[in-house]
Amino acid sequence: MNINHAHLEVAFSLSIDELKKQNLPAHLKKRWARAAAKAKERLVEQPFFAWQPQALLIVSVPSDATSEIGCRFYEANELTCRRVDKSGLCEAFFEGFPCWHRAAFLLLKIYFGETSANSSNGVENEFSPLEKNCQPKLTPLVDTSANRS
Numbered sequence: 001m002n003i004n005h006a007h008l009e010v011a012f013s014l015s016i017d018e019l020k021k022q023n024l025p026a027h028l029k030k031r032w033a034r035a036a037a038k039a040k041e042r043l044v045e046q047p048f049f050a051w052q053p054q055a056l057l058i059v060s061v062p063s064d065a066t067s068e069i070g071c072r073f074y075e076a077n078e079l080t081c082r083r084v085d086k087s088g089l090c091e092a093f094f095e096g097f098p099c100w101h102r103a104a105f106l107l108l109k110i111y112f113g114e115t116s117a118n119s120s121n122g123v124e125n126e127f128s129p130l131e132k133n134c135q136p137k138l139t140p141l142v143d144t145s146a147n148r149s
């Protein structure tokens, strides 16, 4: 499937805003921001994933520099990240660090407007950041890219 770049960009900036509000040590925030930036890049360049509200199945294509044969398969959500092809945990997750797989899960959660997590604590389900708040911002973005090409 193809990712809408402008929507992904909005999801990315929303996730960074959200990250700033989190009560996390600065170095972890930095790592999350880096993971989110990498996730954004990968989702555009290698949109090989299957999204479900509970978990994201995503393929990581090794760069040419590594001698690894085949791809890595990860299943990530807010709480955990594990390797599906090796039946183990994601290395970064295992070491207690943010990884881009989980960041990708969070980005796509915003991207697809999945708000079920909020609906349980009384928040109305009409919250739809992509459609309402961000549409005015999207339009100029789309226009400039169209003119450039």
Ligand SMILES: [Zn+2]
Residues within 6 Å of the ligand: 074, 076, 081, 082, 090, 091, 092, 093, 099, 100, 101, 102
């Ligand atoms: Zn991971």
